[in-house]
Amino acid sequence: MIGNVTAAPNPKSLIVSLHDAHPGSRARIAEQIAFLAERGVTRSSILVVPEFHHGGSLLQDKAFCEAVSGWQEQGHEIVLHGYYHDRRESPPERLSTVFWTRLYTNREAEFLDLPLETARLRLERGRALFASQGWRARGFVAPAWLMAGGLPNLLAEMGFTYTTRLGEIIPLLPGLNRVTTSQSLCYSSRAAWRRFASCVWNKYLYGRLRETDLVRLSLHPCDLEFPLLRRQIDQIVRASLKRGFQPTTYDGHVAR
Numbered sequence: 001m002i003g004n005v006t007a008a009p010n011p012k013s014l015i016v017s018l019h020d021a022h023p024g025s026r027a028r029i030a031e032q033i034a035f036l037a038e039r040g041v042t043r044s045s046i047l048v049v050p051e052f053h054h055g056g057s058l059l060q061d062k063a064f065c066e067a068v069s070g071w072q073e074q075g076h077e078i079v080l081h082g083y084y085h086d087r088r089e090s091p092p093e094r095l096s097t098v099f100w101t102r103l104y105t106n107r108e109a110e111f112l113d114l115p116l117e118t119a120r121l122r123l124e125r126g127r128a129l130f131a132s133q134g135w136r137a138r139g140f141v142a143p144a145w146l147m148a149g150g151l152p153n154l155l156a157e158m159g160f161t162y163t164t165r166l167g168e169i170i171p172l173l174p175g176l177n178r179v180t181t182s183q184s185l186c187y188s189s190r191a192a193w194r195r196f197a198s199c200v201w202n203k204y205l206y207g208r209l210r211e212t213d214l215v216r217l218s219l220h221p222c223d224l225e226f227p228l229l230r231r232q233i234d235q236i237v238r239a240s241l242k243r244g245f246q247p248t249t250y251d252g253h254v255a256r
Protein backbone atom coordinates (compact mmCIF):
# COMPACT_ATOMS: atom_id res chain seq x y z
CA MET A 1 0.00 0.00 0.00
CA ILE A 2 1.31 3.41 -0.97
CA GLY A 3 0.58 6.43 1.20
CA ASN A 4 -1.83 7.19 3.97
CA VAL A 5 -5.59 7.06 3.90
CA THR A 6 -7.31 10.42 4.35
CA ALA A 7 -10.66 11.92 3.51
CA ALA A 8 -11.20 13.49 0.08
CA PRO A 9 -9.99 17.10 -0.12
CA ASN A 10 -12.09 20.22 -0.78
CA PRO A 11 -13.65 21.51 -2.97
CA LYS A 12 -16.42 19.09 -3.82
CA SER A 13 -15.65 17.10 -6.96
CA LEU A 14 -17.63 14.94 -9.35
CA ILE A 15 -15.50 12.51 -11.36
CA VAL A 16 -17.33 10.71 -14.14
CA SER A 17 -15.32 7.97 -15.83
CA LEU A 18 -16.36 6.38 -19.12
CA HIS A 19 -15.07 2.83 -19.24
CA ASP A 20 -14.16 0.56 -22.15
CA ALA A 21 -13.69 3.04 -24.98
CA HIS A 22 -12.57 1.21 -28.14
CA PRO A 23 -13.58 1.32 -31.81
CA GLY A 24 -16.67 -0.85 -31.20
CA SER A 25 -18.01 1.42 -28.45
CA ARG A 26 -17.19 4.78 -30.07
CA ALA A 27 -20.80 5.77 -30.83
CA ARG A 28 -21.99 4.92 -27.31
CA ILE A 29 -19.11 6.79 -25.66
CA ALA A 30 -19.86 9.81 -27.87
CA GLU A 31 -23.50 9.62 -26.78
CA GLN A 32 -22.46 9.49 -23.12
CA ILE A 33 -20.24 12.56 -23.60
CA ALA A 34 -23.15 14.43 -25.20
CA PHE A 35 -25.58 13.27 -22.46
CA LEU A 36 -23.20 14.55 -19.78
CA ALA A 37 -22.47 17.83 -21.57
CA GLU A 38 -26.21 18.59 -21.86
CA ARG A 39 -26.33 18.42 -18.08
CA GLY A 40 -23.20 20.50 -17.51
CA VAL A 41 -20.49 17.85 -17.15
CA THR A 42 -17.97 18.80 -19.83
CA ARG A 43 -15.00 16.83 -18.59
CA SER A 44 -14.61 13.20 -17.73
CA SER A 45 -11.94 10.50 -17.60
CA ILE A 46 -12.24 8.27 -20.67
CA LEU A 47 -10.78 4.79 -20.23
CA VAL A 48 -9.38 3.53 -23.52
CA VAL A 49 -8.49 -0.13 -24.26
CA PRO A 50 -5.69 -0.59 -26.86
CA GLU A 51 -6.78 -4.01 -28.27
CA PHE A 52 -10.23 -4.74 -26.87
CA HIS A 53 -10.85 -8.50 -26.51
CA HIS A 54 -7.96 -9.26 -28.89
CA GLY A 55 -9.97 -7.65 -31.69
CA GLY A 56 -7.01 -5.81 -33.21
CA SER A 57 -5.31 -2.53 -32.38
CA LEU A 58 -7.42 0.61 -32.12
CA LEU A 59 -4.89 2.22 -34.47
CA GLN A 60 -6.66 0.41 -37.31
CA ASP A 61 -9.67 2.71 -36.81
CA LYS A 62 -8.67 6.22 -37.81
CA ALA A 63 -12.08 7.70 -37.01
CA PHE A 64 -11.87 6.36 -33.47
CA CYS A 65 -8.38 7.79 -32.99
CA GLU A 66 -9.56 11.19 -34.22
CA ALA A 67 -12.53 11.07 -31.87
CA VAL A 68 -10.29 10.32 -28.88
CA SER A 69 -7.91 13.15 -29.84
CA GLY A 70 -10.90 15.46 -30.08
CA TRP A 71 -12.12 14.44 -26.62
CA GLN A 72 -8.69 15.17 -25.16
CA GLU A 73 -8.66 18.60 -26.83
CA GLN A 74 -12.06 19.33 -25.28
CA GLY A 75 -10.64 18.77 -21.80
CA HIS A 76 -11.43 15.12 -21.21
CA GLU A 77 -8.70 12.92 -19.80
CA ILE A 78 -7.59 9.82 -21.74
CA VAL A 79 -6.66 6.95 -19.41
CA LEU A 80 -5.00 3.61 -20.24
CA HIS A 81 -7.45 0.85 -19.32
CA GLY A 82 -5.81 -2.57 -19.51
CA TYR A 83 -4.46 -3.77 -22.82
CA TYR A 84 -6.79 -6.53 -24.06
CA HIS A 85 -9.47 -6.32 -21.34
CA ASP A 86 -9.80 -10.10 -21.36
CA ARG A 87 -8.10 -13.17 -19.88
CA ARG A 88 -7.22 -15.06 -23.05
CA GLU A 89 -3.50 -15.13 -22.19
CA SER A 90 -3.90 -15.08 -18.40
CA PRO A 91 -2.79 -17.74 -15.91
CA PRO A 92 -5.30 -20.59 -15.37
CA GLU A 93 -8.07 -19.74 -12.94
CA ARG A 94 -7.75 -20.96 -9.38
CA LEU A 95 -10.50 -21.48 -6.84
CA SER A 96 -9.31 -18.33 -5.06
CA THR A 97 -9.78 -16.16 -8.17
CA VAL A 98 -12.84 -17.71 -9.78
CA PHE A 99 -15.27 -15.37 -7.99
CA TRP A 100 -13.49 -12.36 -9.51
CA THR A 101 -12.95 -13.87 -12.94
CA ARG A 102 -16.36 -15.50 -13.53
CA LEU A 103 -18.95 -13.91 -11.25
CA TYR A 104 -17.78 -10.38 -10.51
CA THR A 105 -16.57 -10.01 -14.09
CA ASN A 106 -17.19 -11.91 -17.29
CA ARG A 107 -13.59 -13.09 -17.74
CA GLU A 108 -12.30 -9.54 -18.14
CA ALA A 109 -9.98 -9.15 -15.12
CA GLU A 110 -6.85 -8.99 -17.29
CA PHE A 111 -4.47 -7.65 -14.63
CA LEU A 112 -5.79 -9.64 -11.64
CA ASP A 113 -3.03 -12.25 -11.64
CA LEU A 114 -0.80 -11.29 -14.55
CA PRO A 115 2.93 -11.87 -13.89
CA LEU A 116 4.50 -8.45 -13.39
CA GLU A 117 6.90 -8.83 -16.33
CA THR A 118 3.96 -9.51 -18.66
CA ALA A 119 2.09 -6.60 -17.12
CA ARG A 120 5.09 -4.35 -17.75
CA LEU A 121 5.22 -5.31 -21.43
CA ARG A 122 1.52 -4.60 -21.92
CA LEU A 123 1.78 -1.27 -20.10
CA GLU A 124 4.75 -0.27 -22.28
CA ARG A 125 2.90 -1.22 -25.45
CA GLY A 126 -0.20 0.62 -24.38
CA ARG A 127 1.72 3.71 -23.47
CA ALA A 128 3.68 3.69 -26.76
CA LEU A 129 0.38 3.42 -28.63
CA PHE A 130 -1.02 6.38 -26.69
CA ALA A 131 2.16 8.39 -27.33
CA SER A 132 1.90 7.73 -31.08
CA GLN A 133 -1.47 9.54 -30.99
CA GLY A 134 -0.44 12.35 -28.67
CA TRP A 135 -2.63 11.04 -25.85
CA ARG A 136 -1.30 11.59 -22.36
CA ALA A 137 -1.50 8.38 -20.33
CA ARG A 138 -0.91 9.66 -16.84
CA GLY A 139 -3.27 7.23 -15.21
CA PHE A 140 -3.84 3.52 -15.49
CA VAL A 141 -7.03 1.75 -14.41
CA ALA A 142 -7.11 -2.07 -14.47
CA PRO A 143 -10.19 -3.74 -15.99
CA ALA A 144 -12.81 -4.13 -13.23
CA TRP A 145 -10.27 -2.33 -10.99
CA LEU A 146 -8.69 -5.71 -10.24
CA MET A 147 -4.91 -5.84 -10.08
CA ALA A 148 -2.13 -7.98 -8.68
CA GLY A 149 -0.65 -6.69 -5.40
CA GLY A 150 2.61 -5.48 -6.97
CA LEU A 151 1.00 -3.53 -9.78
CA PRO A 152 0.74 -0.08 -8.08
CA ASN A 153 4.49 -0.17 -7.37
CA LEU A 154 5.22 -1.16 -10.97
CA LEU A 155 3.01 1.67 -12.23
CA ALA A 156 4.82 4.12 -9.96
CA GLU A 157 8.18 2.90 -11.19
CA MET A 158 7.02 3.39 -14.80
CA GLY A 159 5.95 6.97 -14.11
CA PHE A 160 2.16 6.65 -14.09
CA THR A 161 0.77 9.30 -11.77
CA TYR A 162 -2.17 7.37 -10.33
CA THR A 163 -4.34 4.29 -10.42
CA THR A 164 -7.77 3.61 -8.96
CA ARG A 165 -9.70 0.81 -7.32
CA LEU A 166 -13.45 0.61 -6.87
CA GLY A 167 -13.01 2.13 -3.41
CA GLU A 168 -9.99 4.42 -3.73
CA ILE A 169 -7.83 6.72 -5.82
CA ILE A 170 -4.12 5.95 -5.44
CA PRO A 171 -1.62 8.69 -6.39
CA LEU A 172 1.76 7.26 -7.42
CA LEU A 173 4.18 10.17 -7.76
CA PRO A 174 6.63 10.98 -4.95
CA GLY A 175 5.15 13.72 -2.81
CA LEU A 176 1.63 12.87 -3.94
CA ASN A 177 0.98 10.18 -1.41
CA ARG A 178 -2.53 10.83 -0.20
CA VAL A 179 -4.86 7.95 -1.04
CA THR A 180 -8.46 9.12 -1.39
CA THR A 181 -11.00 6.66 -0.08
CA SER A 182 -14.27 6.93 -1.98
CA GLN A 183 -16.47 4.17 -3.37
CA SER A 184 -17.43 4.62 -7.01
CA LEU A 185 -21.00 4.38 -8.17
CA CYS A 186 -21.11 1.68 -10.85
CA TYR A 187 -23.76 -0.43 -12.57
CA SER A 188 -23.87 -4.12 -13.38
CA SER A 189 -26.12 -4.28 -16.44
CA ARG A 190 -25.69 -7.90 -17.58
CA ALA A 191 -29.15 -9.01 -16.37
CA ALA A 192 -32.37 -7.31 -15.27
CA TRP A 193 -31.94 -8.35 -11.63
CA ARG A 194 -28.40 -6.96 -11.63
CA ARG A 195 -29.62 -3.63 -13.02
CA PHE A 196 -32.34 -3.41 -10.40
CA ALA A 197 -29.95 -4.33 -7.58
CA SER A 198 -27.41 -1.80 -8.88
CA CYS A 199 -29.96 1.00 -8.72
CA VAL A 200 -30.99 0.11 -5.17
CA TRP A 201 -27.34 -0.02 -4.07
CA ASN A 202 -26.34 3.16 -5.91
CA LYS A 203 -29.27 5.08 -4.45
CA TYR A 204 -28.09 4.12 -0.97
CA LEU A 205 -24.44 4.81 -1.79
CA TYR A 206 -25.18 8.19 -3.36
CA GLY A 207 -27.09 9.19 -0.23
CA ARG A 208 -23.83 8.76 1.67
CA LEU A 209 -21.49 10.20 -0.98
CA ARG A 210 -23.40 13.44 -1.39
CA GLU A 211 -22.43 14.31 2.18
CA THR A 212 -18.71 13.93 1.31
CA ASP A 213 -16.41 15.97 -0.95
CA LEU A 214 -16.23 13.45 -3.78
CA VAL A 215 -18.67 11.58 -5.99
CA ARG A 216 -17.24 9.07 -8.46
CA LEU A 217 -19.56 7.80 -11.17
CA SER A 218 -18.28 5.02 -13.45
CA LEU A 219 -20.24 4.31 -16.61
CA HIS A 220 -19.96 1.43 -19.05
CA PRO A 221 -20.91 1.71 -22.72
CA CYS A 222 -24.36 0.08 -22.43
CA ASP A 223 -25.53 1.81 -19.25
CA LEU A 224 -27.54 4.62 -20.88
CA GLU A 225 -29.44 2.13 -23.03
CA PHE A 226 -31.40 0.90 -20.02
CA PRO A 227 -34.13 3.40 -19.03
CA LEU A 228 -33.87 2.48 -15.33
CA LEU A 229 -30.15 3.26 -15.31
CA ARG A 230 -30.45 6.29 -17.58
CA ARG A 231 -33.01 7.82 -15.24
CA GLN A 232 -30.87 7.31 -12.16
CA ILE A 233 -27.66 8.52 -13.83
CA ASP A 234 -29.54 11.66 -14.91
CA GLN A 235 -30.75 12.22 -11.34
CA ILE A 236 -27.32 11.69 -9.80
CA VAL A 237 -25.56 14.02 -12.23
CA ARG A 238 -28.14 16.79 -11.84
CA ALA A 239 -28.32 16.46 -8.06
CA SER A 240 -24.53 16.50 -7.73
CA LEU A 241 -24.13 19.68 -9.78
CA LYS A 242 -26.96 21.30 -7.84
CA ARG A 243 -25.16 20.50 -4.59
CA GLY A 244 -22.01 22.22 -5.84
CA PHE A 245 -19.90 19.29 -7.00
CA GLN A 246 -17.49 20.46 -9.71
CA PRO A 247 -16.85 18.11 -12.63
CA THR A 248 -13.20 17.10 -12.86
CA THR A 249 -11.00 14.23 -14.04
CA TYR A 250 -8.93 11.75 -12.06
CA ASP A 251 -5.82 13.45 -13.36
CA GLY A 252 -7.12 16.85 -12.21
CA HIS A 253 -8.08 15.45 -8.83
CA VAL A 254 -4.67 13.87 -8.21
CA ALA A 255 -2.69 16.88 -9.46
CA ARG A 256 -4.11 19.41 -7.07
Ligand SMILES: [Zn+2]
Nearest residue numbers: 019020143144
Ligand atom coordinates in the same frame (compact mmCIF):
# COMPACT_ATOMS: atom_id res chain seq x y z
ZN1 LIG B 1 -13.38 -1.98 -18.30
